[in-house]
Structures are given as structure tokens and as C-alpha cells.
Amino acid sequence: MPNVKVYSTSTCHYCVMTKEFLKKNNIQFENIDVGINRQASQEMMNKSGQMGVPVLDIDGQIIVGFDKDAISKALGIN
Numbered sequence: 851m852p853n854v855k856v857y858s859t860s861t862c863h864y865c866v867m868t869k870e871f872l873k874k875n876n877i878q879f880e881n882i883d884v885g886i887n888r889q890a891s892q893e894m895m896n897k898s899g900q901m902g903v904p905v906l907d908i909d910g911q912i913i914v915g916f917d918k919d920a921i922s923k924a925l926g927i928n
Contacts, residue, residue, distance in 0.1 A: 857894040859885035864916040
């Protein structure tokens with residue numbers, strides 16, 4: 851099972867879409883709200899070079915934004 855972290859905020863529409871996509875495909879993930887966790891926000895920026903969300907860390911592979919094709923490929927979902 852892949853280790854999946856989703857850096858998100860509670861008000862981000864694409865974050866909600868990303869998490870729903872993962873749930874629909876029965877992928878367990880850790881949700882990290884960077885809106886309330888400043889340390890995680892810095893961690894996300896260090897990993898991705900981005901300030902925007904969502905950012906996914908799938909076994910060390912960083913995906914920025916709700917990119918279904920990239921997420922599916924990283925997770926081996928068709």
C-alpha cells in the first residue's frame with residue numbers, strides 16, 4: 851500500500867476533489883491541513899516548491915494540483 855499524504859486546506863475545491871478521488875479508489879491517505887498547521891505548510895513548500903494546494907506526496911513522488919492522470923499513474927490505477 852502506498853504512503854500518501856495530501857497537503858490541503860478546508861476551503862480548497864480541488865483539495866476536496868482530490869480526497870474524494872482517493873476515497874473512491876479506496877486509497878488510504880493522510881490529510882494535512884496546511885491552513886492550520888504552519889510547520890506542515892513549510893514542509894509542503896520545501897517538498898514541492900509550491901505555495902498552492904493540493905500537493906500530494908505519494909511514496910516521495912510529488913504531484914501538484916488535482917491531476918487525475920498523474921495521481922492514477924503514481925498509484926497504478928487505470
